[in-house]
Amino acid sequence: MGLRCLDELNGDFAFAILDMRVGSLFLAVIEPGSRPLYYSLGNDALLFGSEIKALVAAGWRPQLDKEGLQKFFVFKYTPGTETLFRGVKRLRRGTS
Numbered sequence: 001m002g003l004r005c006l007d008e009l010n011g012d013f014a015f016a017i018l019d020m021r022v023g024s025l026f027l028a029v030i031e032p033g034s035r036p037l038y039y040s041l042g043n044d045a046l047l048f049g050s051e052i053k054a055l056v057a058a059g060w061r062p063q064l065d066k067e068g069l070q071k072f073f074v075f076k077y078t079p080g081t082e083t084l085f086r087g088v089k090r091l092r093r094g095t096s
Contacts, residue, residue: 011030013035014029014035014091027091035050036090038052038088038091039091042087062088063085064084065084065086068082068083069084078090
């Protein structure tokens, strides 16, 4: 079904669709989801998972982002796509 599957989904999802026929990867977080999707692009690899520990399990080594930590202390959360870790972003809900 490819991306047409989005019309059939109902619920809380973070997922990836790899279409090897056209060489594309689609990452998505569906509203009203509370499930995050974290990703890191570097060293010629894209790592992603619904938990940061999935990136660690794939070999990524966490490094604290001091600016992100400062924002966390001020706002009590990390705004936008930011996380507490350097090189790791969060896909915003309702985006792809």
